[in-house]
Amino acid sequence: MTTRHDRENQRELAVAATGLVKxxxxxxxxxxxDLEVRRGEVFGVLGPNGAGKTTMMRMLATLLxxxxxxxxxxxxxxxxxxxxxxxxxxxxxxxxxxxxNLTATENLWLFARLQGLSRTESRARSAELxxxxxxxxxxxxxxxxxxxxxxRRLDLAASLLTRPPLIFLDEPTTGxxxxxxGQMWDTIRDLVRSGCTxxxxxxxxxxxxxxxxxxxxxxxxxxxxxxxxxxxxSSVGQSxxxxxxxxxALLPLVAEQARRLLGEEAVLTPESRRVxxxxxxxxxAVEVLLALRERDVTIESxxxxxxxxxxxxxxxxGHDTQDPQDGPEGQDGPASAAxxxxxxxxxxxxxxxxx
Amino acid sequence: MSTMPATSTMTDxxxxxxxxxxxxxxxxxxxxxxxxxxxxxxxxSLEVMFxxxxxxxxxxxxxxxxxxxxxxxxxQSYLPLIIPGLIGQTVLTACVATGVQLRQDMDTGVFDRFKxxxxxxxxxxAGPMVxxxxxxxxASVLTFAVGIxxxxxxxxGVLGVTGAVLLAxxxxxxxxxxxxxxxxxxxxxxxxxxxxxxxMFPLTFxxxxxVPTDTMPGPLRAFAEVNPVSLVITAIRDLANEGAVTSDVGxxxxxxxxxxxxxxxxxxxxxxRKM
Numbered sequence: 001m002t003t004r005h006d007r008e009n010q011r012e013l014a015v016a017a018t019g020l021v022k023x024x025x026x027x028x029x030x031x032x033x034d035l036e037v038r039r040g041e042v043f044g045v046l047g048p049n050g051a052g053k054t055t056m057m058r059m060l061a062t063l064l065x066x067x068x069x070x071x072x073x074x075x076x077x078x079x080x081x082x083x084x085x086x087x088x089x090x091x092x093x094x095x096x097x098x099x100x101n102l103t104a105t106e107n108l109w110l111f112a113r114l115q116g117l118s119r120t121e122s123r124a125r126s127a128e129l130x131x132x133x134x135x136x137x138x139x140x141x142x143x144x145x146x147x148x149x150x151x152r153r154l155d156l157a158a159s160l161l162t163r164p165p166l167i168f169l170d171e172p173t174t175g176x177x178x179x180x181x182g183q184m185w186d187t188i189r190d191l192v193r194s195g196c197t198x199x200x201x202x203x204x205x206x207x208x209x210x211x212x213x214x215x216x217x218x219x220x221x222x223x224x225x226x227x228x229x230x231x232x233x234s235s236v237g238q239s240x241x242x243x244x245x246x247x248x249a250l251l252p253l254v255a256e257q258a259r260r261l262l263g264e265e266a267v268l269t270p271e272s273r274r275v276x277x278x279x280x281x282x283x284x285a286v287e288v289l290l291a292l293r294e295r296d297v298t299i300e301s302x303x304x305x306x307x308x309x310x311x312x313x314x315x316x317x318g319h320d321t322q323d324p325q326d327g328p329e330g331q332d333g334p335a336s337a338a339x340x341x342x343x344x345x346x347x348x349x350x351x352x353x354x355x
Numbered sequence: 356m357s358t359m360p361a362t363s364t365m366t367d368x369x370x371x372x373x374x375x376x377x378x379x380x381x382x383x384x385x386x387x388x389x390x391x392x393x394x395x396x397x398x399x400s401l402e403v404m405f406x407x408x409x410x411x412x413x414x415x416x417x418x419x420x421x422x423x424x425x426x427x428x429x430x431q432s433y434l435p436l437i438i439p440g441l442i443g444q445t446v447l448t449a450c451v452a453t454g455v456q457l458r459q460d461m462d463t464g465v466f467d468r469f470k471x472x473x474x475x476x477x478x479x480x481a482g483p484m485v486x487x488x489x490x491x492x493x494a495s496v497l498t499f500a501v502g503i504x505x506x507x508x509x510x511x512g513v514l515g516v517t518g519a520v521l522l523a524x525x526x527x528x529x530x531x532x533x534x535x536x537x538x539x540x541x542x543x544x545x546x547x548x549x550x551x552x553x554x555m556f557p558l559t560f561x562x563x564x565x566v567p568t569d570t571m572p573g574p575l576r577a578f579a580e581v582n583p584v585s586l587v588i589t590a591i592r593d594l595a596n597e598g599a600v601t602s603d604v605g606x607x608x609x610x611x612x613x614x615x616x617x618x619x620x621x622x623x624x625x626x627x628r629k630m
Contacts, residue, residue, distance in 0.1 A: 061471050074368035086473040087371050097464035101396040113388045114474050116381065142399075158468065163365045195365055 014039050014166050014197040015060060019069035022055050022221075029055045031221035032069070037199055039165075042192055044212025045201040046313075052221040053201035054094060057170050060199075061091045073166060090159030090167045094174060097155060098143055104130060104154050105139045112161045129157040133187070149180035156187065167191060169200040173207060185210055205313065219317045232312045239306050241277040241285045246298040248273040257291045279304070382475040389469075389482020394489060406452055407494035411445050415501040418565065426566060434507035438498060439519065439591035440564035443584050445494040446527040447559055451551040453487050454534030458547045461539070461629070469630075476630045477623060480539075484531060491527030495520045499595075511598030519595040522607060526587040529611035530558075532618035539625045558584050583610035 015037035022030040030052045037043040045053050058064040060071055062082040071078040073085045098107045105126055112122035130136045133153040138146065146154065152172065159167060172188065173181040188211055192198055202208050208215045209229045217225040217232070225232055245251060248270045255266040258277045262284055267276045277288060285304050292299065377385070397404055418437055423430035460466060460483065469479040499509070499516055509516050534551050541547035561578050562568075562585040568576050579585055590607035593599050 063467065063470055074371075076368075076371070083377075083473050084371050086471055088366060088368055089471065091468070091471045093464060093467055097466075097468040099392065099396075099465045100463070101399045102392070106395065110388065110392055111468065111472065114385055114469075114472055114478075116384075165365050165368055 012039065013037065013072075013074075014041075015043070015071070015073055015199060017060065017069065017071040020056060020059060020066060020071060021068035022052075022059055022064060023067050028221050030059065033216075033218070033221070033223050035060075035071075035216060035223075037197060039197050040192075040195060041213040042188070042198040042200065042211050044208035044215040045199065045218055046203070046205065046208045046212075046215050047201075047218035048203055048313075051218045053203075053218055054170055055221075056218070057091075057168055057199070057201055061089060061168055062086060063091075087162075088164055088166055090162075090164040092152075092156050092159045092167070092169050092172060094170045098151065098158060100143050103140050103142060104135050104146075107143070107154065108158060108161065111158045115162050117161065125161055129160060133157045147180075149176055149183065152176065152180075152184060153187070160191075165195070166197045166199070169198060171201055171203065173202070173204070181207075217313065217316055224316045225312075230306075233306050239279045239282045239285075239304055241279055241288060242301075242303045242305060243275050243277070243292075243299055244301040245273050245275070246300055250297050251275050253295065253297065254288070254292065257288055257295075261287050261291060273300070282306075377473075377475040382478060385474045385478035386481045386485060389478050390485040393483040393486030397486070397489070403452065403456065404490070404493070407445065407449050407490045408497065410448065411441065411494055411497040412501055414445065415441050415498050416505060419502075419505060422565060431506055434502055434505070435509070435592065435596045436567075437565065438502040438507050438509075439588050439595055440562075441502075442495045442498045442519070442523050442591055443526070443562070443564050443588040444559050445498055446491050446523050447530060447555055447584060449487065449490045449494055450527055450531040450534045451548070451555050452490075453484065453531040454536075454538030454541075454551055455544050455548050457483060457535060457538035458541050458544045462543070476627050479630070480535070480622070480626050484528065484535065487531060488524050488528060491524040492520065494527075495523040509595040511595045515594045515596070515598035518598075518600070519591045522587065522590055522594060522604070526583075526607065526611055529614045530583065532615055532622055536618050536622040536625060539622055539629065558582060562588060564588055583607075583614055586610040 013036055015035055017033065017035040020030050020033045020035070021028060033052075033056055035043075035045075035056075045056070047053050055064065059066050060073070060078060062078055062085055066079055074088055076084040076088070078085050099110065102110065108126035108129060109122050112125055113119075117125060127136075130139050133156065135150060135154060135157070138150060143151065143154070156169075156172070169188065173184050176184060185207070188198065188200070198211075200207075200211065212229065214226065214228055215232060216223050243254060245254070251268045251270060251273070254275045254277070255268060258264050258266040262277070262279070264278045264280075266278075269275070277285075279285060282304055285302075289299075289302065415438070418441060419430055419434060422437065423433035427433035427436060457480070460479075466479065499507075499520070503509075509519075511519070533554065534547075537547050537550050537554075541550065561575055562582045563579060564584065568579045568585070571579055586603065586607040587610065590601070590604040593601040593603050
């Protein structure tokens with residue numbers, strides 16, 4: 001039984017899902033996921049390949065049957081009112097869903113006409129979107145001649161023809177080069193500025209960090225964590241003060257000050273004249289630095305680093321974000337991932353044991 | 356990149372009502388839009404049209420000259436028999452392509468977008484089927500044209516031939532439901548092609564398309580006489596050669612209706628399950 005209050009509440013949510021389950025044979029691809037996406041926010045669903053992100057999105061988009069649980073889009077039940085849901089949704093899939101046999105203009109015209117826009121409106125809206133997505137020059141070219149980035153932009157344009165208030169983006173930048181990825185991010189930010197609510201899936205931690213207001217971490221069909229990027233980061237560990245000294249002989253002095261001022265145990269790396277000091281609060285870094293200046297310690301470089309989302313993921317799920325079996329897509333991962341893993345092995349280790 | 360349009364123009368979630376059905380007018384519009392898409396595809400990749408262009412040109416001459424002497428004594432007197440037969444055969448081949456192309460289409464990403472659009476569920480199926488009427492039209496007109504070029508003089512005149520072409524188009528559309536069903540439930544295009552050919556050959560050759568059925572052994576003859584393809588070919592012969600709307604035309608229409616009555620609901624149900 002849903003009360004009137006519940007319905008009102010659900011209308012305020014762009015997406016409300018409880019206990020979503022999707023089975024493929026014995027395999028539970030989505031295994032009881034709850035999700036709430038508020039109006040006007042960018043909600044990121046983060047997880048490695050095969051975590052169930054796309055399956056979940058396809059269930060919410062009426063593309064896959066919901067085996068168990070409930071979902072509603074702006075208060076419209078996905079199972080009971082699929083037609084109403086489709087009218088509120090723009091969906092851009094992992095693989096561009098445009099017609100290879102048509103030109104960009106013809107594609108937009110086709111989808112506009114199908115959604116009930118008049119001939120004049122279809123022509124005007126197609127031209128407007130082609131302009132907006134920098135595709136005017138390529139408008140008459142066959143899609144086969146399009147680059148990956150152009151296809152994605154056309155695909156996104158096709159999702160926006162009727163100005164839907166909610167956009168689903170399924171791995172919007174998978175397989176794109178870094179420059180095109182940056183352009184896509186800008187496009188998505190523009191979209192949000194116009195008032196759209198965005199639900200996006202990604203396997204790139206920096207993408208979720210860059211775009212999403214809130215993030216749900218999905219692993220093996222389950223939600224393992226949810227929050228803002230900062231909340232997720234602080235839930236697993238503190239910041240670290242990283243110092244490089246001119247003289248490695250002074251490293252023990254830093255360790256001694258860290259113990260005295262903060263009660264923390266510093267990690268020394270004499271070969272590179274580095275020391276890492278764990279911080280409970282970021283501003284504690286100042287106390288350490290002041291103490292070192294009083295003692296005339298020459299510092300070559302200072303960084304204060306929050307834990308990366310890679311570490312968050314590792315800590316939450318106990319395994320890596322990139323499945324070694326999925327070669328080509330794994331290579332596109334953020335460059336920082338490898339660095340932070342190797343440099344902070346000891347810290348990661350401590351996070352794991354503290355769990 | 357310019358800025359996005361203002362929020363005020365966005366679809367208001369509150370304004371969207373719960374009606375799940377698409378009106379008839381909208382449905383027809385969507386079907387025609389998707390038929391337009393299918394014809395664009397035909398124009399862009401002409402190889403999909405070979406079966407209704409090159410094939411009638413080659414087969415008509417070939418069958419007429421190879422079988423003509425043996426079956427009817429000479430080519431000229433075989434033409435009234437073989438030309439309608441070939442129309443039946445060519446249209447049936449075109450139907451196979453309908454199923455195979457539907458399968459290919461359903462495997463492309465664009466079908467995902469059709470699924471998520473608020474359109475009539477049947478439109479992505481019906482659109483290409485409407486466009487294929489054009490293929491059946493081309494196939495039957497070309498076959499008549501080649502026949503006339505090598506000496507066929509249809510006794511039914513312009514009116515009879517026009518009637519025959521219309522009947523061929525209707526028959527193509529009806530028989531296409533069989534192969535559409537294969538296209539929907541098939542795993543991949545190659546599999547659909549395989550099973551379709553397996554069905555198409557008996558339908559073509561266990562009919563009166565190339566030879567009179569009198570000499571066939573009993574069971575084969577019994578099948579050949581109720582085979583909807585035979586019914587259609589007989590009706591085309593009556594229309595084109597005699598200009599007469601005979602009871603055989605009525606039987607052909609009934610045959611088409613039976614095929615539709617059996618295969619259309621099965622196809623639509625299978626399709627809706629995938630949409």
